[in-house]
Amino acid sequence: MLNLGRMLGAGIYSVPGVILNSVGSVGLLFVFWLLAPLFAFGGLMVYSEYASMFPKRSGAEVVYLEQAYPRPKFLVPIMFAVTSVLLSFSATNSIIFAQYALTIFDVPITPERQTIVALAVCAAGMALVALSTKWSLRAVNILTGLKVLSLVFLVFTGALVLGGFTHISDPYANFRSPFSGSTTNPNSLATALVKTNFAFAGWNNAFNVIGEVHTRDPVRTVRKASMLSLLLVACLFFFVNVAYVAAVPKDEIRNSGQLIAALFFQRVYGESFAGKTLPIMVALSCFGNLAVGQTRALREIARQGLLPYPRFFASTKPFGTPLGPVCLKYFLTVFVMVALPARDAFNFLLDLASYPNLVFHVATAVGLWLLRRRRALAGLAPSKYRAKNIYVLLSLLSAVFLLIMPWVPPEPGHGDVSFWYATYCVVGLGVLAVCGVYYWLWIIVLPWLGGYTVVEEVERLEDGALTAQLTRKYHPSAADTDNGERQPLIAST
Numbered sequence: 001m002l003n004l005g006r007m008l009g010a011g012i013y014s015v016p017g018v019i020l021n022s023v024g025s026v027g028l029l030f031v032f033w034l035l036a037p038l039f040a041f042g043g044l045m046v047y048s049e050y051a052s053m054f055p056k057r058s059g060a061e062v063v064y065l066e067q068a069y070p071r072p073k074f075l076v077p078i079m080f081a082v083t084s085v086l087l088s089f090s091a092t093n094s095i096i097f098a099q100y101a102l103t104i105f106d107v108p109i110t111p112e113r114q115t116i117v118a119l120a121v122c123a124a125g126m127a128l129v130a131l132s133t134k135w136s137l138r139a140v141n142i143l144t145g146l147k148v149l150s151l152v153f154l155v156f157t158g159a160l161v162l163g164g165f166t167h168i169s170d171p172y173a174n175f176r177s178p179f180s181g182s183t184t185n186p187n188s189l190a191t192a193l194v195k196t197n198f199a200f201a202g203w204n205n206a207f208n209v210i211g212e213v214h215t216r217d218p219v220r221t222v223r224k225a226s227m228l229s230l231l232l233v234a235c236l237f238f239f240v241n242v243a244y245v246a247a248v249p250k251d252e253i254r255n256s257g258q259l260i261a262a263l264f265f266q267r268v269y270g271e272s273f274a275g276k277t278l279p280i281m282v283a284l285s286c287f288g289n290l291a292v293g294q295t296r297a298l299r300e301i302a303r304q305g306l307l308p309y310p311r312f313f314a315s316t317k318p319f320g321t322p323l324g325p326v327c328l329k330y331f332l333t334v335f336v337m338v339a340l341p342a343r344d345a346f347n348f349l350l351d352l353a354s355y356p357n358l359v360f361h362v363a364t365a366v367g368l369w370l371l372r373r374r375r376a377l378a379g380l381a382p383s384k385y386r387a388k389n390i391y392v393l394l395s396l397l398s399a400v401f402l403l404i405m406p407w408v409p410p411e412p413g414h415g416d417v418s419f420w421y422a423t424y425c426v427v428g429l430g431v432l433a434v435c436g437v438y439y440w441l442w443i444i445v446l447p448w449l450g451g452y453t454v455v456e457e458v459e460r461l462e463d464g465a466l467t468a469q470l471t472r473k474y475h476p477s478a479a480d481t482d483n484g485e486r487q488p489l490i491a492s493t
Helices: 002-007 016-023 026-053 061-068 075-086 091-104 111-131 133-162 186-199 205-212 218-247 250-254 260-269 273-292 295-303 310-314 323-339 342-377 389-407 423-450 478-486
Strands: 452-460 466-474
Touching: 002 133, 002 218, 016 026, 016 186, 016 250, 026 061, 026 186, 026 205, 026 218, 026 342, 026 389, 061 075, 061 342, 075 295, 075 342, 075 423, 091 111, 091 260, 091 273, 091 323, 091 342, 111 133, 111 273, 111 323, 111 342, 133 218, 133 260, 133 273, 186 342, 186 389, 205 218, 218 250, 218 260, 250 260, 260 273, 295 310, 295 323, 310 323, 323 342, 342 389, 342 423, 389 423, 423 452, 423 466
Parallel strands: none
Antiparallel strands: 452 466
16 A cells, blocks of 8 residues: 555646657557556566665665765765755645646636645645644545546546447547657657656655564565555556547647546546546545655654754654644745746656656666675675666666756657756756755764764664664863873872
8 A cells, every 4th residue: 555555646647648748659658658667667676685685674765875875974865865855845746636626617727726726735735744643644545545446447437438338439549550650859758758657656665664564574575565566556557548548539638738637537428427526536636645745754854863953853743743844845845836837837846856866766776786796795695586687777777868868859849848848957956966065064064063973873673673863973072081181090098
């Protein structure tokens, strides 16, 4: 459920139209919905090998990178933490909710209306998390079940369309000459892969809590569960796209923006009750992802001493909930939605959130080879979950491709946003630069000025799991040293 809850979000309801507009053909649309889970599977194999080396450490990627790159000390956890904080906004799900909610009530979508509704639903989701952990978890569990049911129903509807049981006259029209109009532009292909990867985001979620898995072989348990969830979601997503293509003309899909699911229901059910109410399921799925959020991760980052004012951000007062991280998350969401043009906000924020993480993905793949070499030199046996090099290369090359190709100019009319196409790449690199400056101030400059050293304290919990925290170790003052040196070794009588 951990992986499913993350993967079954706004992606499958919002990105197929953007992908088709980028790649130009139905055939390539299907190819990318097959490639994304393949790349995710490669990453899953990499994570499994890492997890077998550190089975008691929760945290996944940040733990693996810290072990692969121990120098400079604390650089990896701090860069990862600051990136997580700066990109913790919930704007994408809020924007999709707003667009579908306005569509349900036949209200024209304008920038002002979209922003107001998105901010309101984000506030409602954050309030639920801030006021009650119990009720927010209940809401997440219910909405996760609703997500699965909505996708199954969508696939079932697609089967009815293909079987000729609806008023769609020619459901196979888009399947003829499937690769007609395909593009070879690297920017367009990269845009499509970013969007499909977004839909599968969360395939690695269970590795974040592997230290809390109490089975005989936690790595096997998490690996198997992750593989099953990835297979289930990949099948659902592929057949959902088949349903879209069967019911909606190609040009309408390309111009649908983020409203492909609403367009699908309208084409199949018209202005009936079902056509009006089924998009509500999509909106509720987006709200479920707002309730999931990243507040637990932000609180853990603060508890580890990686943020200023750790007491405030790690506190659960007064409601027993992570109120500080919730407030920070909402502030960031408001800022990005107000600062960006409404028509570009979804695509830009989705692309931006992916770019810095691609650097970490590259480092994770390369780091696995580095750790293998160190372990071999130390005489340690290879992991029984050793990933084949082809899987490591899949994970590495897909990330490198997405780091480089967005800098290539797109074809006319296929840009992701209305402003300069590579803006998100520049901003993403700026986020990493901010992380570097923060590290320099937090670990080098401030300790030098304050007369202390930042050290890591590792604690073993009762269940055997390990947790780490950065703390300050103050240097003894000169006066204390002098007083100690001036004391006689033997007391006079």
